[in-house]
Amino acid sequence: MEPVYSQIDAILSQMRSVVQAMCEQDPDFYAKHPMQLLAEADEQAIKSVTETWTLPEEYVYFLQHYVPQSVSWSTDDYINLDIYGAKDLPDGQLGYNYNPVTDEVIEDWPRSFLVIANDEGDPYCIDLSRGDTVIYTAEHGRGVWDFAVAYDNLSELLRSALRPRSITETDVEEMEDFIYNKVMITGAGADKLKTLLFIKKWFKCDYGQAKAHLEAAPLLVFKGLESVAAKVANELASIGAEYEVSQISFTEFVQR
Numbered sequence: 001m002e003p004v005y006s007q008i009d010a011i012l013s014q015m016r017s018v019v020q021a022m023c024e025q026d027p028d029f030y031a032k033h034p035m036q037l038l039a040e041a042d043e044q045a046i047k048s049v050t051e052t053w054t055l056p057e058e059y060v061y062f063l064q065h066y067v068p069q070s071v072s073w074s075t076d077d078y079i080n081l082d083i084y085g086a087k088d089l090p091d092g093q094l095g096y097n098y099n100p101v102t103d104e105v106i107e108d109w110p111r112s113f114l115v116i117a118n119d120e121g122d123p124y125c126i127d128l129s130r131g132d133t134v135i136y137t138a139e140h141g142r143g144v145w146d147f148a149v150a151y152d153n154l155s156e157l158l159r160s161a162l163r164p165r166s167i168t169e170t171d172v173e174e175m176e177d178f179i180y181n182k183v184m185i186t187g188a189g190a191d192k193l194k195t196l197l198f199i200k201k202w203f204k205c206d207y208g209q210a211k212a213h214l215e216a217a218p219l220l221v222f223k224g225l226e227s228v229a230a231k232v233a234n235e236l237a238s239i240g241a242e243y244e245v246s247q248i249s250f251t252e253f254v255q256r
Contacts, residue, residue, distance in 0.1 A: 004058050004155065009203065011158045012039070012065055014253070017224025018162065019071060021178060024227065038067035045086035052090065053114060056133050058154060059126065063089070065204075073161035081124075081161055083117040092116070096123055108145065117157070124150060124157060164250070180253040181229035183236070183245050184218040190240030198239055218244070223253055 019037040023030040041064050050060060063086040073081040084092045094100050097109040112129035113136065121140040125147070126133050133154035138147045151157045188195045192214075200210040202221055213219050221243075222232045229245060236243040 004153075005061055006203070007155045008058070008062055008158070009065070011155060011162070012037075012062075013222065014162055014224065015066075015158070017228055017253075020228055021225045024225070025178075033070065035071055036067075036069040037071050038069065039065050041065070041067050041086050049086050049089050053128060055114075055128070056126070056131055058133050059116070062154060062158075075161065075163045077160060077163065079120045081117060081119045083158070083161065084115075089114075089116070092118070110145070110147070113147075126154075178250070179226040180224060180248050180250060181226050181245050182223035182248050182252075183221050183229050183232045183243060185214070185221055185236065185241055185243050186218045187242035188214060189242040194239040195241040198236065198241065223248060 016037045016039070019035060023035060046060070046064055049055065049063065055063075066083070067085050068083065068088070071083075073083065075081075082088075092115050096115050097106055097111075097113075098104070099106055110125075110127070112127050113123075113125040114128055115123045115125050116135075117124040122137060123140070125136045127136065134149060135151040135154065135157045136147045137150040138145045151160065185195065185199070196207065196210045196214060199205070199213050199219070199221075200207060203210070203213065205213070221236075222229055226247075233243060233245050
């Protein structure tokens with residue numbers, strides 16, 4: 001697997017853990033207002049966006065594994081960052097490159113810019129003419145779009161969504177209520193083939209790459225909320241793999 005894809009997988013795993021932690025923190029609210037971050041996009045949605053735009057492979061991979069349902073990100077840098085999934089991408093362009101009310105193309109919008117996220121109207125874009133995932137942003141409502149580079153690549157944008165807000169004493173007390181664990185595969189265990197198949201599925205890699213991962217053990221397969229780590233550990237136990245579970249700090253959790 002390409003290193004950039006491994007980075008995206010790791011960040012998405014952290015994002016899913018954060019979403020689950022939020023839901024578990026306030027189950028009554030999220031029972032009424034469901035929020036999920038799924039890992040497998042609808043094939044038709046991917047087909048639609050890749051036929052509409054020529055997208056960087058890195059970004060296509062992200063869209064295949066980032067499926068938000070009522071998910072947004074709030075940090076010191078963002079009020080309410082909405083990172084689009086494949087199904088959201090077409091409608092995400094409205095108001096930027098096209099006015100659906102007047103049915104007109106908006107002439108001052110850069111033709112090659114694709115909006116992949118927005119924070120209360122401020123767009124975050126990639127320039128499709130470049131073929132990479134450098135992220136550009138500009139403030140809306142200024143009368144003219146004055147774009148500047150916000151991040152050097154997609155992974156940096158995703159990591160920025162995970163940065164915790166400035167911590168107050170109250171925040172610290174609340175965070176102490178959560179326990180974060182990491183799960184490491186330490187050996188093949190009783191059935192090497194089953195362990196290799198688990199690694200192949202988990203990291204979305206081929207058999208040769210799975211074998212290389214296992215040979216490089218200890219291998220980090222998950223870090224996040226204790227309840228989710230327990231499920232990963234139970235799956236590893238069911239196939240007889242050798243593994244370790246250890247507690248980590250919130251700071252270690254949000255690190256790469």
